[in-house]
Amino acid sequence: MNLATGTFAAETPFNALSSTSTLQAEREQLLALASIAAQTVAPLWPLNSAIAVNPLSGFEDLPFEEALPEAAALFGARPSLSLTEWRKLMAEGRIEYVALRKAIVQSLGGLEEAFAPLGPDLNAYNLLVARLTEMDASDAQPERNPLSPAMAVLARWLATFFDRNAALRLPKRECGLYACLREVLQHDPALLRISDTTAANWLAKAPADPVEMLLFAARRDAVAQDQRLPWLRSLVAAMPGWGAHLRWRAEHAGHEASLGAPATMLDLMALVALLQGVGRAGPAAVPETENTQAVEAALLAHFGFATGATAQWTEQGRAKLKAVASYSLGELGLIFQQAAEASFLAALAPQLEGASARLTAPQSTLRPEAQAVFCIDVRSEPMRRALEAQGRFETLGYAGFFGLPIAINPACAAPTRNQLPVLLSPSHVVPERAAPGREAEAGALLARHAAMDDAQAMLDTTKSGATGFATAEAAGPIAAVAMLARTLAPRLTDALRKRLMGERGHSLVPVACNDHGHDGAHGHGVGIPLEQQIAYARGMFALTGLSAQTARLVALVGHGGCTTNNAFAASLDCGACGGHPGGPNARLMAAILNTPAVREGLAEQGVALPEDTWFIAAQHDTTRDAVEIFDRQLVPASHAGDLSRFEKALEQAGGQSRQERATKLGRTAEDLLTGAAHWAEVRPEWGLAGNAAFIIAPRALTQEVDLGGQAFLHSYDWKQDVDGSALTGIMTAPMIVAQWINCQYLFSTIDNAVFGAGDKTTQNVIGGFGVVQGSGGDLCTGLPRQSLFRDDGTAYHTPRRLAVIVEAPLQRVQDIVLAHDAVGRLVENGWINLVVIDPWKHKAHHWVRGDWAAQPC
Numbered sequence: 001m002n003l004a005t006g007t008f009a010a011e012t013p014f015n016a017l018s019s020t021s022t023l024q025a026e027r028e029q030l031l032a033l034a035s036i037a038a039q040t041v042a043p044l045w046p047l048n049s050a051i052a053v054n055p056l057s058g059f060e061d062l063p064f065e066e067a068l069p070e071a072a073a074l075f076g077a078r079p080s081l082s083l084t085e086w087r088k089l090m091a092e093g094r095i096e097y098v099a100l101r102k103a104i105v106q107s108l109g110g111l112e113e114a115f116a117p118l119g120p121d122l123n124a125y126n127l128l129v130a131r132l133t134e135m136d137a138s139d140a141q142p143e144r145n146p147l148s149p150a151m152a153v154l155a156r157w158l159a160t161f162f163d164r165n166a167a168l169r170l171p172k173r174e175c176g177l178y179a180c181l182r183e184v185l186q187h188d189p190a191l192l193r194i195s196d197t198t199a200a201n202w203l204a205k206a207p208a209d210p211v212e213m214l215l216f217a218a219r220r221d222a223v224a225q226d227q228r229l230p231w232l233r234s235l236v237a238a239m240p241g242w243g244a245h246l247r248w249r250a251e252h253a254g255h256e257a258s259l260g261a262p263a264t265m266l267d268l269m270a271l272v273a274l275l276q277g278v279g280r281a282g283p284a285a286v287p288e289t290e291n292t293q294a295v296e297a298a299l300l301a302h303f304g305f306a307t308g309a310t311a312q313w314t315e316q317g318r319a320k321l322k323a324v325a326s327y328s329l330g331e332l333g334l335i336f337q338q339a340a341e342a343s344f345l346a347a348l349a350p351q352l353e354g355a356s357a358r359l360t361a362p363q364s365t366l367r368p369e370a371q372a373v374f375c376i377d378v379r380s381e382p383m384r385r386a387l388e389a390q391g392r393f394e395t396l397g398y399a400g401f402f403g404l405p406i407a408i409n410p411a412c413a414a415p416t417r418n419q420l421p422v423l424l425s426p427s428h429v430v431p432e433r434a435a436p437g438r439e440a441e442a443g444a445l446l447a448r449h450a451a452m453d454d455a456q457a458m459l460d461t462t463k464s465g466a467t468g469f470a471t472a473e474a475a476g477p478i479a480a481v482a483m484l485a486r487t488l489a490p491r492l493t494d495a496l497r498k499r500l501m502g503e504r505g506h507s508l509v510p511v512a513c514n515d516h517g518h519d520g521a522h523g524h525g526v527g528i529p530l531e532q533q534i535a536y537a538r539g540m541f542a543l544t545g546l547s548a549q550t551a552r553l554v555a556l557v558g559h560g561g562c563t564t565n566n567a568f569a570a571s572l573d574c575g576a577c578g579g580h581p582g583g584p585n586a587r588l589m590a591a592i593l594n595t596p597a598v599r600e601g602l603a604e605q606g607v608a609l610p611e612d613t614w615f616i617a618a619q620h621d622t623t624r625d626a627v628e629i630f631d632r633q634l635v636p637a638s639h640a641g642d643l644s645r646f647e648k649a650l651e652q653a654g655g656q657s658r659q660e661r662a663t664k665l666g667r668t669a670e671d672l673l674t675g676a677a678h679w680a681e682v683r684p685e686w687g688l689a690g691n692a693a694f695i696i697a698p699r700a701l702t703q704e705v706d707l708g709g710q711a712f713l714h715s716y717d718w719k720q721d722v723d724g725s726a727l728t729g730i731m732t733a734p735m736i737v738a739q740w741i742n743c744q745y746l747f748s749t750i751d752n753a754v755f756g757a758g759d760k761t762t763q764n765v766i767g768g769f770g771v772v773q774g775s776g777g778d779l780c781t782g783l784p785r786q787s788l789f790r791d792d793g794t795a796y797h798t799p800r801r802l803a804v805i806v807e808a809p810l811q812r813v814q815d816i817v818l819a820h821d822a823v824g825r826l827v828e829n830g831w832i833n834l835v836v837i838d839p840w841k842h843k844a845h846h847w848v849r850g851d852w853a854a855q856p857c
Contacts, residue, residue: 037232044244054743080333177263210270217273241779375400386653534601545717558582583619
């Protein structure tokens with residue numbers, strides 16, 4: 001091929017460029033490299049089942065301090081908050097000066113290196129302190145990388161190809177992404193206008209095979225064999241949002257998502273490579289605004305030295321000055337981040353050490369008034385703390401899917417949805433049926449929803465062509481009235497909507513058995529066999545350390561958010577339930593635990609529950625701080641008083657928690673209830689902002705500590721976990737999910753334009769599955785700015801890595817870390833800070849990377 005003209009030479013057919021065997025080997029090598037390059041971006045789940053992921057999961061094989069600048073360079077992001085932003089956090093008390101001093105000394109190589117004199121009354125420590133906290137610093141905010149005109153055209157066609165709701169489909173969509181868009185792009189007038197003769201020839205002669213396209217592009221760009229992987233990764237990074245969507249589609253969406261529109265990451269790479277022959281513009285790292293010499297001069301001037309004063313210094317002194325001056329924004333920011341992490345642990349660890357010592361004393365044997373098993377979500381912590389303050393109530397933490405690997409087959413025409421962490425695959429498909437005693441109500445609700453679905457389908461058919469304008473004219477007055485109602489009386493409107501449509505959660509319930517006993521979709525069994533029900537029930541006791549001597553009333557409390565007109569609503573729901581509310585899992589587990597046959601099976605395995613124990617299901621609304629009880633009609637009359645007292649305690653706890661959260665939002669508690677129903681609310685809650693720790697320990701270890709909604713709390717009793725299997729399960733599943741959440745918040749805060757989703761008010765939903773900034777472009781992959789920053793621009797979320805705190809024998813934790821690559825990689829490469837509290841000596845130890853020596857914090 002003539003790379004200058006984009007044409008094939010007649011006497012040099014493609015298969016003559018190299019031998020057949022060599023070409024085949026090159027194809028296979030490229031395919032292998034492309035599969036690795038596809039891991040550059042993390043999967044991006046659709047809006048209706050949003051799952052938090054680490055956007056840099058493809059870099060976890062690198063140490064954190066190396067991965068961040070490498071990823072920033074690839075995606076065109078900044079590697080840290082600006083120094084001005086860090087200084088604001090320090091002024092608010094989120095970073096202790098002592099912790100910062102220690103981080104500076106560590107960065108400089110120790111006390112001797114930090115305080116060795118360079119000149120009169122000057123050392124490297126003074127220089128680095130000045131750079132971090134005293135000298136002028138830029139406060140430039142990150143901006144989303146603009147796409148080249150050619151890539152903007154590609155983004156528009158990608159949106160069209162993947163649009164779930166499009167009235168008109170692209171021709172040849174069933175042939176695949178590359179085949180379909182290659183032909184479309186060859187005739188796109190906007191693309192042809194910006195193409196010169198060479199580019200037009202390149203478009204016209206593009207190979208039909210995406211692998212051949214990539215091989216041609218590699219030759220065009222003279223990409224050496226050893227540079228093929230970085231080159232392929234750069235192709236993915238040119239469209240990271242769409243690449244992330246494709247990765248979800250390929251690895252997590254199931255076969256149905258690709259029906260009629262197959263697409264692979266290889267297709268996307270080939271399309272990007274094709275259009276790079278038309279116009280080039282890819283992500284560029286945020287430039288360092290200061291050069292080393294300028295910084296050296298500024299440092300000298302800051303301390304009152306003339307520019308030539310270093311001539312009197314030793315060679316070692318001049319080298320240290322240059323070293324401090326050469327610190328990049330990423331390196332300076334990492335020092336602040338390490339100080340923020342150390343500040344958090346320095347305040348928390350001593351309190352947990354004291355609590356660990358107190359656990360050796362005899363504990364109360366009084367039976368609790370009630371017990372509540374909450375999701376480990378950080379938003380559960382304030383509610384649990386408030387509930388415990390109401391009386392003799394005991395709370396525990398457990399993954400919000402309650403150990404049930406299920407998918408739910410809805411009673412209506414909706415598709416089956418997974419109700420478990422994405423790390424797992426559903427083992428059972430459970431049907432949704434009318435709740436006992438609510439059959440008539442369920443039938444009416446399903447009929448209303450069916451009518452609404454029919455009306456929506458009719459409306460969708462009018463969105464294209466001339467009928468779209470007529471529909472808008474006809475529906476305009478109705479929409480205006482609805483908008484006024486939602487604006488002037490949002491809570492009343494929401495109440496009327498619920499009354500009209502009915503509340504699905506009370507009328508329909510997932511059931512563990514199926515009368516027909518046939519197999520479900522995807523080869524999963526429908527319903528849950530009795531022996532598996534017993535195993536899942538037993539697992540809850542084993543993983544949480546919950547004693548068999550339960551209270552008369554035990555509540556299993558899932559959680560979910562409650563917002564209106566919010567594209568990111570699913571991000572406020574339960575990540576452990578696949579981005580859905582956790583109420584259905586709680587109801588199913590409560591039903592299982594109330595089943596006599598399950599109780600008998602548990603007793604045979606040594607978990608004999610009191611005969612008067614009754615399990616109920618509930619859901620914690622994290623936006624309104626209210627707990628909703630399900631299936632109260634099934635509660636025996638003997639437990640009516642227990643339920644009444646428990647509900648009163650929940651109401652009091654909800655009010656206390658709501659007030660605490662309102663203070664953090666700078667609003668009134670009443671305003672939070674209005675915001676949950678208001679269509680224009682951009683910050684209904686802070687979500688999981690502020691998350692900093694994942695604590696695996698008995699509740700007694702943290703009960704006296706106000707964690708401020710910053711910790712995931714997973715109940716665990718090392719004494720009941722003889723073989724360490726329970727701790728292994730916690731550290732290889734819930735802990736990793738928590739790390740994903742932590743990293744999503746961390747990187748979305750560091751660069752909200754690249755790793756986050758930017759301002760909510762300028763976003764548009766596209767294709768029914770994602771959002772873009774403005775009218776089009778690349779998909780946004782992270783969290784919106786309003787979920788992370790206050791209105792004045794100060795970061796509400798403090799960027800810091802997850803501190804995983806475990807109360808267990810040191811050897812047990814070390815064995816788990818060394819035996820499981822997924823955990824060991826996070827610890828060894830510094831993606832989490834692992835702290836172990838020795839249950840015998842009651843001292844917190846921090847696992848040091850490299851030599852695995854346990855050192856006191």
